[in-house]
Amino acid sequence: MTEQKQLRLGAFMRPVSLHTGAWRYPGAYPDANFNFKHIKSFAQKLEAAKFDAFFMADHLAVLNMPVEALKRSHTVTSFEPFTLLSALAAVTEKIGLVATASTTFDQPYHIARRFASLDHISEGRAGWNIVTTSNPDAALNFGLDEHVEHDERYHRAREFYDVVTGLWDSFADDAFIRDVESGIFFDPEKMHVLAHKGESLSVRGPLNIARTPQGWPVIVQAGQSEPGRQLAAETAEVVFAAPRDLEGAKSLYADIKGRMQAIGRNRDHLKILPAAFVIVGDTVEDARAKRAKLDSLVHYDSALASLSISLGHDASGFDPDGPLPEIPETNASKSSREQVIRLAEKENLTVRQLAQRLGGYGGLAFVGTPQTIADEMEQWLFEEGSDGFNVVFPFLPQGLDDVTDRLVPELQRRGLFRRDYEGTTLRDHLGLPRPENRFFAQVAQAAQ
Amino acid sequence: MTEQKQLRLGAFMRPVSLHTGAWRYPGAYPDANFNFKHIKSFAQKLEAAKFDAFFMADHLAVLNMPVEALKRSHTVTSFEPFTLLSALAAVTEKIGLVATASTTFDQPYHIARRFASLDHISEGRAGWNIVTTSNPDAALNFGLDEHVEHDERYHRAREFYDVVTGLWDSFADDAFIRDVESGIFFDPEKMHVLAHKGESLSVRGPLNIARTPQGWPVIVQAGQSEPGRQLAAETAEVVFAAPRDLEGAKSLYADIKGRMQAIGRNRDHLKILPAAFVIVGDTVEDARAKRAKLDSLVHYDSALASLSISLGHDASGFDPDGPLPEIPETNASKSSREQVIRLAEKENLTVRQLAQRLGGYGGLAFVGTPQTIADEMEQWLFEEGSDGFNVVFPFLPQGLDDVTDRLVPELQRRGLFRRDYEGTTLRDHLGLPRPENRFFAQVAQAAQ
Ligand SMILES: Cc1cc2nc3c(=O)[nH]c(=O)nc-3n(C[C@H](O)[C@H](O)[C@H](O)COP(=O)(O)O)c2cc1C
């Protein structure tokens, strides 16, 4: 019996929709991004649909955009990931809970402890999306006058990872014996003091929390640069990617899995999940109409800014209702401009429609019926464009219900997605091994 | 109608019992300190008994003690406060949730955000116990070779408080209008950029989260030193005190409330809650027997260390089953030695019993029947020794059930404690005002 390849599905939930017009869609909850009761119901629906994980992005500043765009953005007020995911841990049972945390603006002792605590509270469902934080405004909230340089950020990130995973190994899995008779609570021979002194960090340890159900929470990475890909190949178990199309996805997939093999890691021990915007309709036309409606809710001011950036040319003088005019060459990114021009031609978009597309959600999108979307996902999986997807919902709750109630059953019917959870931890869902403790021999059955 | 003075009751829940023998008590849950299901059931019982708050202490290192004592301590593995309290927020409705966070080893942007997020998720039940962290081992986990000096810690703490509360005021209460029609999510006129540049901290802001249900989470302080008391008088709304007896309590109470008046604060806007160890029995003798049984579970090694420290004299040569011998004067704290000698005489304790008392829980204790304990609490309340107590449980679950099922009804019968919550927020429970936003005029009814 050969096992069929299966998709892994995460849900991109901060913001609950990345589309900037989402909160205005007819029937949407305008406060969905910041209403715990709503978010709880989304998590429970995603769990009922057997999603692998609920993913919280994170930013350490109000996003830097002109005030005209900012005041229209539903991202300004959000829950902090650890508090939100811990609350969700108490009202869900199986779904993985992935929080983003920055290696540039936090301390490894805090990060190690919080993820360990979340992994214990959730009984093995935590994941850490390691980011180095690219928004320069974050630095200003943490006592710095300017941003930490890219290379330095990645250098610290690598060391930070070593320290955090070292702290997670502070205790053997069977250190806590709690022998009431003898009065011994834990075996001090099974406690390790890390005593790390490196280039960027100096941390003694031990961590004041037991080793976690998963050994280590699942390691996630989303960096796209050269050092970002290398960090992923060395450390990550999940990569959140952002390819534009299947071609770009295949090349990223081959690149990262190749880097893994080069350093002796098993390719299957890392799952690549591109972010994918999904709109389900009764027909392809119906789905496209939903998208057009949604895009039309992006204010033209914000939309124009996005279009101008992509073109490397001020678009504010263009006729909004005409086609995209000829644009002189500039020294802005040529590939980005050409992509935009191609998109306008292919879908026959006016300047306004094009601008609103880019200002709403410009990334990879699957827009169609459950069948056409399942076809595309299947192709990506079998052609090694990805191991699954991190689904971006167009609007909530309806756009999420369409995925869980219509797309997921189609994927299940095809044997591409589980019908029930087979294990209890996020590692179980993703088919990832439990890491050994680097300081202590493995025990057959954790006593803790 | 004059309102009767009422007790405020908090529960000291990290560790769930401060008594080092607690986990070995017959019928106790040995893992109660680190079992989410147990802690959840304790929080729900405390809420059913109408407690004001569930309090999590916090330490940023494994507590520094000799390994012989450490291996017997149930404090080594604990949940991190934000993850635990957020999880509890999702499974309780009324009880306040107070987390400890350090101003020495964290960043104001993180702290402001997490408490704001917890206050939103819990719908107004968060409190922040501000500590400067006295354990020098913590410094070693945060890149320092030695501890930050006491004065410098308090100096930073005062500035940290200003920054955090300033960040909490980043948005007016009615900033988020979410007008679907016009597409305006929030009013940028109602956002304030803090742009703090002080001696220890530089933080721009704004915070990326709306102003919270309580305006600010409740501010708690537990420092005992001169700068600690002054910080409390200037900023705190609850003080966790640790007096040994009513006399000491009255003098602390008068001191802190006097300092408040000196700077023009209303005395009623700060509640002083000493930590109180409570053992309820059918008779006073029965309660004392429970305590003796509990103390006997403290290992003599740990107990001797505590006795030696209190006496300023190595006690390991003493006959464990004899009375405390004469001890030559040393230059250790005279008052501490005399207190120990008086305790041994008053309760007629052997060296072993004395050592185990000090090694178990040496602070303020109420040991008796519901009636005698209510008498004592009433006296403390009416003589201005305190505004209530932060209850320390002897062992769990029974010692907690004895308080909620037997002591609380007696306090309610006397009109000393509420029979039901009258409001929904921690500020409501404690009778504290909602702070105004320093940057925006108050609105009659928060739209957010
Ligand atoms: C799907 C996806 C999710 C991301 N989530 C976050 C996030 O939550 N917080 C963050 O600061 N950066 C996030 N990033 C940004 C990346 O961490 C990274 O900074 C960015 O891709 C630039 O890569 P580089 O720093 O390697 O050049 C995300 C990127 C992708 C593709």
Ligand SMILES: Cc1cc2nc3c(=O)[nH]c(=O)nc-3n(C[C@H](O)[C@H](O)[C@H](O)COP(=O)(O)O)c2cc1C
């Ligand atoms: C009831 C009570 C609870 C406390 N909880 C904590 C705590 O959770 N974490 C901590 O680092 N210190 C805690 N402390 C210690 C105080 O914050 C403070 O450091 C200590 O009382 C010494 O005071 P000083 O620093 O003003 O000299 C607590 C003190 C008391 C009395």
